[in-house]
Each structure stands twice: as C-alpha cells, then as structure tokens.
Amino acid sequence: MEVLLDNLDSFAIGIRNTVALSLASFAGALAIGMIIATFRVSPVPPLRAAGATYVETIRNIPPLVLIFVFFFGFPTIGIIYSPFVSAIIVLAVYTAAFVGEAIRAGVNTVARGQAEAARALGLTFPQTLGLVVMPQALRSVVPPLGNLFIALVKNTSLASTISVFELTFVSKRLITDTAQGLLIFFGTAIAYLLLTLPAGWAVGRIEKKAAFQR
Amino acid sequence: MTAGVPLVVMEDVNKSFGDLQALKDINLSVDKGEVVVVIGPSGSGKSTLCRTINRLEPIDSGRILIDGEPLPLEGRALARVRADVGMVFQSFNLFAHKSILKNVTMGLIKVRGMSRAEAEDKAMELLKRVGIADKAHRHPAELSGGQQQRAAIARALAMNPKLMLFDEPTSALDPEMIKEVLDVMVELAAEGTTMIVVSHEMGFARSAAQRVAFMDGGRILEVSPPEQFFAAPQTERARDFLSKILAH
Ligand SMILES: Nc1ncnc2c1ncn2[C@@H]1O[C@H](COP(=O)(O)OP(=O)(O)OP(=O)(O)O)[C@@H](O)[C@H]1O
Ligand SMILES: [Mg+2]
Numbered sequence: 001m002e003v004l005l006d007n008l009d010s011f012a013i014g015i016r017n018t019v020a021l022s023l024a025s026f027a028g029a030l031a032i033g034m035i036i037a038t039f040r041v042s043p044v045p046p047l048r049a050a051g052a053t054y055v056e057t058i059r060n061i062p063p064l065v066l067i068f069v070f071f072f073g074f075p076t077i078g079i080i081y082s083p084f085v086s087a088i089i090v091l092a093v094y095t096a097a098f099v100g101e102a103i104r105a106g107v108n109t110v111a112r113g114q115a116e117a118a119r120a121l122g123l124t125f126p127q128t129l130g131l132v133v134m135p136q137a138l139r140s141v142v143p144p145l146g147n148l149f150i151a152l153v154k155n156t157s158l159a160s161t162i163s164v165f166e167l168t169f170v171s172k173r174l175i176t177d178t179a180q181g182l183l184i185f186f187g188t189a190i191a192y193l194l195l196t197l198p199a200g201w202a203v204g205r206i207e208k209k210a211a212f213q214r
Numbered sequence: 215m216t217a218g219v220p221l222v223v224m225e226d227v228n229k230s231f232g233d234l235q236a237l238k239d240i241n242l243s244v245d246k247g248e249v250v251v252v253i254g255p256s257g258s259g260k261s262t263l264c265r266t267i268n269r270l271e272p273i274d275s276g277r278i279l280i281d282g283e284p285l286p287l288e289g290r291a292l293a294r295v296r297a298d299v300g301m302v303f304q305s306f307n308l309f310a311h312k313s314i315l316k317n318v319t320m321g322l323i324k325v326r327g328m329s330r331a332e333a334e335d336k337a338m339e340l341l342k343r344v345g346i347a348d349k350a351h352r353h354p355a356e357l358s359g360g361q362q363q364r365a366a367i368a369r370a371l372a373m374n375p376k377l378m379l380f381d382e383p384t385s386a387l388d389p390e391m392i393k394e395v396l397d398v399m400v401e402l403a404a405e406g407t408t409m410i411v412v413s414h415e416m417g418f419a420r421s422a423a424q425r426v427a428f429m430d431g432g433r434i435l436e437v438s439p440p441e442q443f444f445a446a447p448q449t450e451r452a453r454d455f456l457s458k459i460l461a462h
Contacts, residue, residue: 117307122297
C-alpha cells in the first residue's frame with residue numbers, strides 16, 4: 001500500500017493528464033463527429049460519400065496504429081506536434097468516426113415528417129437539421145455518446161506509447177522504479193474506475209433530464 | 215374568385231418510384247382563389263401529386279409553375295418558394311420538441327426574419343383564429359389530434375402562403391374532431407385562399423371546392439365541378455369509386 005501512497009503526487013499528475021486528454025479529445029470528437037453526421041445525412045451525394053469514407057477508414061484501423069502513423073509517420077511530411085497534442089488529435093479523429101455514426105443513428109430515429117414539415121415551411125437544409133432534427137436526435141444520442149466517452153477514457157492509455165505523462169505511463173514508470181507491479185497496476189485500475197464510473201452516472205442523469213423535456 | 219389567373223400549372227408531369235410510375239402525364243392548372251379537391255383510391259398518386267408541388271418529391275419530367283415561375287431545383291430559391299406554399303400533412307408533423315407557439319413562430323423568425331415579439335403577436339392571432347390560443351404554451355403531444363391539426367394549419371398560414379396544400383388533413387382524426395378542422399378549412403376557402411386538398415370529405419368538396427380532380431393509377435381521369443362529379447361522374451372508374459365510398 002505504501003508504494004501507492006508514497007507516489008500519490010505522480011498518480012495525481014497522471015490522472016490530471018488523463019482527464020485533460022479525455023475532455024479535450026472528446027470535445028474534438030463531438031465537433032468532428034457532428035460534421036461527419038451532417039455530411040452523412042446531407043442531400044449532396046459527394047458529401048455523403050466523404051462522410052462514409054471517413055467513418056469506414058478510421059474505425060477499421062486500430063487506434064494504436066493511428067497514433068503511430070500520426071506521431072512517427074507524419075513528421076516525415078512536415079506535420080509535427082508534441083506527444084500530448086498528437087494524442088488529442090488522434091483520439092479525437094478516431095472517436096469522431098463513432099460519434100458521427102451515433103449521431104446519424106439518432107437522426108434516423110426522428111420521424112421523417114419532422115424534416116418534411118421543416119422543409120415545407122421554407123427552412124434551408126442546415127436550418128432543418130439544426131433547429132428541428134438535431135435537437136430531437138440528440139436525446140436518443142446521449143447514451144451511446146456516454147459509452148463512447150468511457151471507451152475514449154480507456155483509449156487515452158494508448159498515449160503512454162508516445163510518452164504522454166498520463167495514468168498508464170505513470171504506472172509503468174513507477175513499476176520500473178519500485179518493482180511493485182501488482183499493487184501499482186491495481187491502483188491504476190482503481191484510478192480509471194474513479195474516472196469512468198462517474199461518467200456513466202452522469203450520462204444516466206442527463207438521459208433522465210432529456211426524457212423529461214420531451 | 216379572380217377567375218382565369220393560374221397560380222399552379224402542372225404540365226405533363228411524370229414521377230416514378232423505381233419501377234412504379236406514381237404520376238402519369240399530369241396536367242392540371244389551379245387558378246388564384248380556387249379550391250381543388252383531389253380524390254381517388256389508395257395508391258392512386260394523390261399524395262405524390264401534392265408533394266411534387268412544393269418539390270418534397272422531385273419530378274422526372276414535365277414542368278410545374280407557381281405564379282408563372284418554374285419550381286427551382288434546390289437550394290435557397292426552392293426554400294423561398296416553399297415558404298410561400300403552405301402544407302398540411304395527414305399526421306400533422308408539428309415539431310415535437312417545441313411549444314405550439316414556437317411551432318408557429320419558427321417560420322416567421324427563421325424564414326421571414328421577423329422579430330420574436332412581432333412573430334408571437336402574429337402567431338397568437340392565428341392560434342386564436344383556429345381556436346387554440348389557450349394551448350400556445352403546450353407541446354404538440356399534449357393536444358388532441360384535431361387541435362394539433364389546427365395548430366399545423368396556423369403554422370402554415372403564418373407564412374401568408376399564396377397556396378395551401380392539404381394532404382388528407384382529417385383522415386387521421388376521430389369523427390368528432392373532423393368538423394373542427396373542416397370548419398377552419400371552409401373559412402379559408404371562403405376568404406379566397408387558393409387550396410389543393412386531398413380529401414374524401416364530400417361535404418367539404420361540395421361546399422368549398424370549385425373543382426374535383428379524380429385520380430386513379432397515377433393519372434387524373436376527370437376534373438369537374440363537385441355537383442357534376444358527385445351526381446354524374448364521367449368515367450367508369452370514378453363511378454365505381456364513388457359507389458364504394460358512398461356505400462360506407
Ligand atoms: N417514397 C416512396 N417510395 C416508393 N414508392 C412510393 C413512395 N411514395 C409513394 N409511393 C408509391 O406511389 C404510389 C402513389 O402513392 P401515393 O402516396 O401518392 O398515393 P395516395 O393516392 O396518396 O394513396 P393513399 O390514399 O393511400 O394516401 C403508391 O403505389 C405508393 O406505394
Ligand atoms: Mg396519400
């Protein structure tokens with residue numbers, strides 16, 4: 001136990017960086033995912049194709065490979081970012097493919113007549129989507145987005161492979177320093193649970209709230 | 215009725231869904247101030263006809279003119295035409311996440327660029343007119359079908375449309391609610407609103423329509439004044455159809 005308590009400050013830094021990675025890349029994933037979903041339901045065929053290509057490409061590559069491609073491969077074509085920023089970009093781009101699909105599925109749950117009534121009123125496509133379809137779609141999208149956030153928190157551990165000082169990286173360090181593998185990994189697992197369990201609980205709350213507003 | 219000025223002209227309009235031809239060589243002209251009721255058996259193309267007029271369904275060939283202008287293919291120009299053509303659906307299609315008042319003000323604010331205050335005044339006036347001002351702050355799911363349909367009519371009227379399209383506005387309603395919706399429509403007709411109404415309500419056709427168009431198999435088989443159509447339909451198919459709906 002002592003080894004955990006002695007290194008609490010290292011853990012704290014690791015947790016802080018894991019939280020920062022998660023929040024920043026989730027924000028990015030929501031923004032990109034919203035654009036992808038918009039492309040996928042757009043009336044313009046090339047945009048639909050672009051959206052589908054993005055989703056099919058990104059979600060069928062292991063995220064670890066994406067990180068390596070971005071961090072080790074892209075510098076050769078002049079794209080260089082710090083490990084931390086690289087991890088945020090890759091995790092955002094990766095998670096966005098799933099976010100886009102979740103939002104698209106939500107859009108499909110909204111009755112067709114809603115969009116037809118909006119168009120019949122003279123609203124443009126972006127207005128129809130933004131004022132009528134998305135607000136109704138987002139309600140059914142909260143639970144899958146919650147799951148994606150939890151998956152993302154877990155995926156941030158991949159950033160340890162490019163030396164981002166997050167939770168998994170910290171624990172690997174401590175293990176080499178202290179040779180107390182079991183205890184340290186146990187502590188790390190608890191720390192991840194402390195991050196993901198409240199996220200699951202928060203999603204339940206938001207879902208209930210959204211249901212009442214209907 | 216300012217006779218003889220066509221507001222809607224459909225010329226040789228054809229429309230298919232895959233192998234199925236839903237509209238065949240449709241020619242129809244509707245004058246300003248005129249009310250045309252479209253009737254015909256299920257699947258004959260009545261809804262499709264209605265929906266091509268504001269291009270919710272694009273057509274394969276032919277032309278549709280509104281106020282002398284061909285329907286724009288897409289984009290903002292099409293949205294502008296749609297703003298001038300009110301549509302009332304069988305299933306109401308009120309925006310489920312918005313109050314009745316916001317349903318009516320949305321087009322005024324977002325399409326017409328009206329201020330919120332001005333839009334709300336106008337919306338309340340219309341809700342009063344269709345008799346549901348007290349429901350302004352309710353959500354659609356809290357209203358009866360008849361009330362929802364009257365709200366949908368108010369939403370369409372708010373845009374000051376040149377033309378109103380009704381696709382079976384009363385067929386999803388319980389009998390006691392049909393009248394409250396038809397009363398609003400009869401009033402609109404009396405005020406000279408140009409209307410194309412898909413409906414099997416013969417009482418409405420007789421009292422409000424100048425002409426009845428009978429459709430079958432994607433074609434308009436007959437267009438005549440309601441007295442004539444109901445008393446002596448010219449085609450065998452129309453006679454057949456009328457005897458069926460009258461029998462019931
Ligand atoms: N989106 C669509 N995709 C494929 N087929 C369609 C579509 N919409 C309509 N159809 C077909 O086109 C034909 C005409 O349909 P339409 O809805 O216009 O008929 P209708 O006269 O309004 O019938 P109803 O009285 O049942 O409403 C039908 O055979 C219908 O199945
Ligand atoms: Mg129909």
